[in-house]
Amino acid sequence: MKPKKVTKAIFPVAGLGTRFLPATKSIPKEIMTLVDRPLIQYAIDEARAAGIKEFIFVTSRGKSALEDYFDVAPELESALRKAGKDQLLDILKETNMDSGAIAYIRQNRPMGLGHAVWCARRLIGNEPFAVLLPDDVIAAEKPCLAQMVDAYEQTGGNVVAAMEVAPEKTSSYGVLDIAEDMGSIVKAKGMVEKPKAGTAPSNLAVIGRYILTPKIMTNLNKMKQGAGGEIQLTDAIAEEVKSGKVFGYRFRGQRYDCGSKAGFLQATVAFGLARPDLRDEFASYLNDMIALQKAAQ
Numbered sequence: 001m002k003p004k005k006v007t008k009a010i011f012p013v014a015g016l017g018t019r020f021l022p023a024t025k026s027i028p029k030e031i032m033t034l035v036d037r038p039l040i041q042y043a044i045d046e047a048r049a050a051g052i053k054e055f056i057f058v059t060s061r062g063k064s065a066l067e068d069y070f071d072v073a074p075e076l077e078s079a080l081r082k083a084g085k086d087q088l089l090d091i092l093k094e095t096n097m098d099s100g101a102i103a104y105i106r107q108n109r110p111m112g113l114g115h116a117v118w119c120a121r122r123l124i125g126n127e128p129f130a131v132l133l134p135d136d137v138i139a140a141e142k143p144c145l146a147q148m149v150d151a152y153e154q155t156g157g158n159v160v161a162a163m164e165v166a167p168e169k170t171s172s173y174g175v176l177d178i179a180e181d182m183g184s185i186v187k188a189k190g191m192v193e194k195p196k197a198g199t200a201p202s203n204l205a206v207i208g209r210y211i212l213t214p215k216i217m218t219n220l221n222k223m224k225q226g227a228g229g230e231i232q233l234t235d236a237i238a239e240e241v242k243s244g245k246v247f248g249y250r251f252r253g254q255r256y257d258c259g260s261k262a263g264f265l266q267a268t269v270a271f272g273l274a275r276p277d278l279r280d281e282f283a284s285y286l287n288d289m290i291a292l293q294k295a296a297q
């Protein structure tokens with residue numbers, strides 16, 4: 001029997017974005033742009049492509065720019081219409097969300113990712129749900145969440161995106177303890193959030209895409225503090241390993257850590273080079289830069 005369809009997604013966007021100060025003093029980090037689209041737009045498009053119909057944002061103070069971004073902009077639209085800029089109008093329309101498709105919930109205290117997800121519990125009810133962390137941008141032919149929906153339909157369990165990382169990097173991630181490795185799908189017998197150096201059960205790290213069963217919300221009700229004194233989503237998922245229903249999914253695609261400056265710059269280069277309208281000029285500039293650097297060495 002196919003499991004229930006996943007139509008709801010949670011986007012935890014309450015973080016302060018301190019790594020990008022001073023920019024994030026007045027703009028939410030999710031509005032920071034990769035080429036010409038804010039980070040959050042990439043996550044929304046990926047969710048849409050996976051069949052998500054309800055979008056739940058867990059926000060905090062100072063994030064109103066995000067709400068405005070997804071709203072209609074009547075003055076801007078009419079100015080573009082008058083100027084005959086139809087192409088721009090179409091681009092703008094892609095950012096509008098249907099009435100009622102988007103909901104904003106406030107997390108009033110930063111108590112961790114698990115807590116942020118738990119804030120959306122009433123909107124999730126007894127349904128499976130996706131979680132997308134907009135900091136993790138994934139370039140893929142078939143969008144990552146759509147790949148994961150297939151894995152979810154195959155397994156019927158909780159599915160987390162997974163990727164091999166260098167052993168010295170495991171302490172920055174949730175890490176899977178592998179029970180059975182079936183190739184792209186891995187059955188987990190444990191999951192540890194930010195393991196201390198040298199203690200990680202593997203180097204298969206959790207990346208910010210999840211498809212979860214409603215039982216995870218029940219587990220989060222316990223408000224158990226984990227790594228860094230925070231309520232961790234990883235711990236609530238790990239509780240389900242005993243039921244044999246936790247899987248890692250090695251997605252096909254390239255992940256960029258846009259929560260870090262170096263990752264954001266790498267993503268900017270990659271997405272810039274992938275754009276037909278920018279590719280030639282940008283590539284030739286990068287080549288010139290490299291040549292200059294080499295000459296200076």
Ligand code: G1P
Nearest residue numbers: 113136172173174206207208234
């Ligand atoms: C969060 C999760 C962690 C996961 C990571 C992926 O951590 O808690 O399990 O590996 O996202 O980006 P954060 O990066 O928010 O500290």
